[in-house]
Amino acid sequence: MKQNDKIVIIGGGLSGLTLAYLLSKKNISATILEASTRLGGRIETIKGKNKTPLVLGATWFSTIHSNLISLLDDLELKKFPQFSKGKSLFQTKSFEPPQEFYTPETETPSYRIAGGTQHLIDTISEKLDSEQIKLKRKVISVKETDHQLIVESSNGEKFMADTVILCLPPQLVGSHMTFSPELPKPILTILPTIQTWMAGSIKFVLEYSEPFWRQNGYSGMLYSHSGIISEMYDHTNFEANKFGFTGFLNGGASNYTKAYRKELVLRQLIELFGNNATTPLAYYDKIWSDEFILDDNQPIHQPHQNNGHQVLQESYMNGKLLFSGTESNPEFPGYMEGAILSAKRICKKILA
Numbered sequence: 556m557k558q559n560d561k562i563v564i565i566g567g568g569l570s571g572l573t574l575a576y577l578l579s580k581k582n583i584s585a586t587i588l589e590a591s592t593r594l595g596g597r598i599e600t601i602k603g604k605n606k607t608p609l610v611l612g613a614t615w616f617s618t619i620h621s622n623l624i625s626l627l628d629d630l631e632l633k634k635f636p637q638f639s640k641g642k643s644l645f646q647t648k649s650f651e652p653p654q655e656f657y658t659p660e661t662e663t664p665s666y667r668i669a670g671g672t673q674h675l676i677d678t679i680s681e682k683l684d685s686e687q688i689k690l691k692r693k694v695i696s697v698k699e700t701d702h703q704l705i706v707e708s709s710n711g712e713k714f715m716a717d718t719v720i721l722c723l724p725p726q727l728v729g730s731h732m733t734f735s736p737e738l739p740k741p742i743l744t745i746l747p748t749i750q751t752w753m754a755g756s757i758k759f760v761l762e763y764s765e766p767f768w769r770q771n772g773y774s775g776m777l778y779s780h781s782g783i784i785s786e787m788y789d790h791t792n793f794e795a796n797k798f799g800f801t802g803f804l805n806g807g808a809s810n811y812t813k814a815y816r817k818e819l820v821l822r823q824l825i826e827l828f829g830n831n832a833t834t835p836l837a838y839y840d841k842i843w844s845d846e847f848i849l850d851d852n853q854p855i856h857q858p859h860q861n862n863g864h865q866v867l868q869e870s871y872m873n874g875k876l877l878f879s880g881t882e883s884n885p886e887f888p889g890y891m892e893g894a895i896l897s898a899k900r901i902c903k904k905i906l907a
């Protein structure tokens with residue numbers, strides 16, 4: 556790469572931001588074009604009434620995710636283990652009482668990021684020049700001219716680039732963007748079949764003023780085959796002074812209204828933990844099926860299908876167009892670790 560070459564990163568999720576951050580450490584500036592009104596993509600944390608960090612997207616990681624842990628160390632962010640002490644519950648059938656079980660202490664627990672996962676996104680973006688980040692720029696096309704690429708967003712704005720890195724779910728590259736000249740057939744065929752991790756899932760968060768479950772000897776962990784909640788975990792903050800739960804709802808719940816989902820969630824919790832569960836300070840949920848993550852009309856048969864595929868390791872448009880993003884990475888695709896690894900891989904390529 557030549558000095559003053561223009562780099563455009565499409566997508567302001569963890570992979571796009573990490574790439575811009577790694578490049579900035581080498582004094583290379585890149586422009587990030589992000590379609591939505593916020594950074595973070597599949598990472599999103601909101602605050603409850605009591606200011607509890609409530610994590611709607613990516614939440615957990617473990618010691619095998621060493622690149623994520625190094626990034627947290629580099630940014631001086633803290634991690635803390637997922638609370639799991641006490642009785643956990645497993646509901647098999649609606650007409651049977653839940654089974655109780657204890658999770659053994661482990662040396663490799665699941666960790667969470669202090670302040671919520673969004674804290675990672677905010678910290679990286681603070682390290683970047685705000686001029687570098689352009690929100691509400693949904694990229695619709697990339698055209699190759701003699702020496703450069705022209706990236707066009709849906710508002711008609713055009714950005715010239717020497718190198719463009721696609722940091723978004725590859726499936727969306729296939730369905731929402733056009734390329735001129737067209738990308739080769741092998742990659743056009745694969746793009747629609749690359750599964751986007753967690754697309755379509757429903758995550759919920761609840762905030763309570765007291766950790767009544769802990770006080771009664773429960774871990775807050777629940778697995779259920781019978782209720783609207785399929786998985787749930789304690790969501791107390793790092794400082795252990797703000798309380799709540801987070802977890803996933805059954806896929807079918809997307810057909811209900813939010814009010815009805817909340818009602819069913821509370822009904823299940825009251826049945827398990829008693830009337831203390833009746834009045835949360837806050838309930839939110841998010842169906843991850845918006846245009847920035849899911850293209851529903853595509854042939855997906857299995858989780859992580861075609862993630863890390865060889866066609867995503869190649870460069871296109873005479874070496875000027877590259878794929879990053881978690882689904883592009885052969886290792887840990889779909890996870891935060893994969894997003895960071897993909898950024899590192901592309902950073903190395905750009906610097907080579």
Ligand SMILES: Cc1cc2nc3c(=O)[nH]c(=O)nc-3n(C[C@H](O)[C@H](O)[C@H](O)COP(=O)(O)OP(=O)(O)OC[C@H]3O[C@@H](n4cnc5c(N)ncnc54)[C@H](O)[C@@H]3O)c2cc1C
Pocket residue numbers: 565566567568569570571588589590591594595596597598611612613614615616692693694695722723724727731732752753754756757758843846847848879880881882889890891892893894
């Ligand atoms: C509910 C849920 C729970 C999860 N739980 C975990 C977990 O516990 N642990 C874990 O490791 N991972 C988890 N993940 C996965 C994790 O969130 C992702 O691996 C990671 O955030 C992906 O980062 P990314 O930058 O590759 O992609 P994304 O986060 O998808 O970022 C892509 C960005 O591109 C933008 N974009 C899309 N189209 C365009 C366009 N045309 N032009 C410009 N920008 C565009 C999007 O708005 C988005 O900001 C979870 C995900 C979800 C949804």
